[in-house]
Amino acid sequence: MATLSVPHHPPSPAEDAEQLRKACQGWGTDEKALIEILTHRNSEQRNQIRLAYEERYKESIIKRLESELSGEFEKAVYRWVFDPLEREAIIVNVAVKQKIDYRVIVETACVNTPDELLAVKKAYQARFKHSMEEDIATHSTGDLRKFLVGLVGTYRFNADDAVDININLAFSEAKILHDAIVDKAFHHDEIFRILTTRSKAQLNATFNKYKDEFGTSIIKNLSSKTPDEVVTAIHIAIRCFKSPQNYFAKMLRISTAKAEKDENTLTRVIVTRAEKDLKLIKNVYFKRTDVPLEQAVGKATSGDYKAFLLALIGN
Amino acid sequence: MATLSVPHHPPSPAEDAEQLRKACQGWGTDEKALIEILTHRNSEQRNQIRLAYEERYKESIIKRLESELSGEFEKAVYRWVFDPLEREAIIVNVAVKQKIDYRVIVETACVNTPDELLAVKKAYQARFKHSMEEDIATHSTGDLRKFLVGLVGTYRFNADDAVDININLAFSEAKILHDAIVDKAFHHDEIFRILTTRSKAQLNATFNKYKDEFGTSIIKNLSSKTPDEVVTAIHIAIRCFKSPQNYFAKMLRISTAKAEKDENTLTRVIVTRAEKDLKLIKNVYFKRTDVPLEQAVGKATSGDYKAFLLALIGN
Structure with missing residues (x-):
């Protein structure tokens, strides 16, 4: 469920490299052309363009782009072109x-x-x-x-491995987590053990048991506590285990909000997810805010940076 | 530098399976035939024999051997036949x-x-x-x-990766380890951090610096302290990082000694190393004890168990 769209018959890597070279030459850079090419090639194609560019022009496309571009736009392009x-x-x-x-x-x-x-x-x-x-x-x-x-x-289980989910264990470990949270014993070894070693499937069973048994989700219970670094880290880990899409949708809400605008996070989420699950994240975002993600990003950004992100979001 | 020797033209897996089957049939098991076949096939060949046996006789060779054999011999064969x-x-x-x-x-x-x-x-x-x-x-x-x-x-570096060994870091971390050992602060977080995350190459540079700077090897320094479980675990880790061959040679010395005879360890070391570096371990053993490993193992064991181990040692 990526937002990245790639033409059915894209130009060859050599042709793309040539167009990128042209866009970087002469007075002023042709940012529109750069954005048009880069935001419509998948990672394999971008790798091939990098190789073709380097072979032909004996310089690194990444270094060239760094010297041509600036600000948040440069940072976003720099993140995106890498494997x-x-x-x-x-x-x-x-x-x-x-x-x-x-x-x-x-x-x-x-x-x-x-x-x-x-x-x-x-x-x-x-x-x-x-x-x-x-x-x-x-x-x-x-x-x-x-x-x-x-x-x-920890090398956990992959999703397609056959994991035994143990419901009794989920219950007993939900209780351990709950007791620790109630006691504000967040630095308890057992919390670390459970979160750092159990499989994601087992952990999600534990989080479900937690809600069943104690009436509130573990996330809500944690949110009501005064956070230090460790509590915040635990909080993020649980959110990511439960649903990366919900987590990233929230990161996008925060990073595009006027008060807390955070381009680093905005760029990171869009660039890392555009080829993976950004479509799902967009859906969650819209459900939660009633605002299309494109609109929020458009408001929070400007210029080439805005055009680049919107192209990756699939506008 | 394995001790395992495999015939240049071994029988086919099907032939081996048939011979094993014969050795297990009738009154009494033909242990000699079992040992002769099993101790002269490498892991790939043993895997194929397992498959051929299972296909032909619709039973697991491992289960069959378990029911035919007993005692330390059974345990050793059970370890050996596995991948x-x-x-x-x-x-x-x-x-x-x-x-x-x-x-x-x-x-x-x-x-x-x-x-x-x-x-x-x-x-x-x-x-x-x-x-x-x-x-x-x-x-x-x-x-x-x-x-x-x-x-x-921790996923450390493999030996053929290009690791940067940092000599200044080796010096500063040797000092951290030395201070902790002098203070008997073995449970110090920094000891755990260094030993559990640094590459083996970096750790060995640190252990060398330790000896250069403080005049005694870290192993000797640790040996003189009253051991608890954690100190013992640290001790073993350092020995294994420094030289697995020296470590295993020592394990063989201990496990064949009259007072501390320990078949579990003896079997584990010989079975796991026979296809890898048991020849090197044998050399270290002889240098340290002036007794050939075969002789020590022969004295410490008897019967089919002895014949099996000696065959793996390459007698």
Whole structure:
């Protein structure tokens, strides 16, 4: 359920490379042409264009675009042209280095399937010559470290593996979570154990049991508590396990809101999801706000950046 | 540097299956024939024999052997016939369930390459319908849990990846480890962070720096401390990171010693290493003890069990 649309008979990578080159030459850049090409090619096609461009013009298209463009538009294009795995590796690396933006790390660890996460970790190692785990561990401390390294480390089940969901276990672990939340014992080892090691299917059974038994969803229960970093990280992990689409729709609501406008998050969500499930996220967004996502993004952005995002949203 | 020797022109899997069948039929089992076949086939050939046997005789060769054999011999054959990945998964599962034998878990996590460990974790999931991390976390507590889940969880670098070894980092982390050991602060978060997330190459640089700076090896420094479970687990991890061959040679010394005879360990080491590096381990063993491994194993065992192990050692 991607929003990305690709022409049935796209030009060859060499032709696309030539058009991109033209758009970058002379006085002023032809942003419209850039947007038209880049936002209508899938990741495999973009990889081939990168290779064709480099072979023909002996320079990196990424570096060229960086020097031609600027501001949020540049950042968004820079994210988009990368291979998705490398892109997520870069996003995590930036998050690790910037005062550790643990929210992005939790999101990456919990939204991706285990095999996707593993591929991102391999891309991270290849690019940064460190493992993701060691960089996260080095830049965090205490319980936040324990939680983040646990989330990133565990190789969980993939959705198509045969997992045994154990209902008794779901009940007993829902109770453990509930007791800890009631006692405000958020840093409890058992919370970390459950969230960092159980399969997503088992966790969702536990969250359902939680609601059945205690009358409120775990998310609501957590929201009413004074958040510190660890509580916020737990909160995000549970939201991502329950429904990445609902989580991302909320991120888009927050990042396009006037008061809290956050281009980093806006760009990240649209660029990383356009080829995956942005159509589903758009639907959730509309249900929750009665405003089409295009309209909200259009209001919150301007210029080439706006045109670029709207093209990816499938306007 | 395996000790396993395989004939240049082995019989077909169907022929082997037939010979095994014959060896199991009638009054009494022909253990000699079983040993002769099973200890001279590599894992791929053994897999094919299993399939050929099952197809032809509509029963599992593993179950058949279990019912024919007994004692330590049965256990050793049972370990050996499995595919190596599945075998390690079973070994870990047994270790998890038996009062948590954390030594075996540390060994598996630290001796295997990251890709091997990942393959073992996938085999574990397929067989036991739980992730290795969740089972370990469920059956352990406190700092031991933290250490074990960290060791098993991190996807480190493989040996052929380009890792940057950072000498300054090796120095500063050697100092952290040394200070913690001097202060007997073995449960320090930083020890866990370093050992569970750094690449093996980086860790070995750190251990070398440790010796250069402080005059004694980290192993010796640790050995002089009163061990609890966590210290023992740290100790084993470091030994396995430094040299699996030295570690296994020591395990063989201990498990064949009269006072501490331990067939489980003896079987595990010989069965898991025969197809990998048992020749190297034999060399280390001889250098350390002046006794050939065959002689020590011969003294410590008897009967079919002895014949089976000696055949795997390459006598």
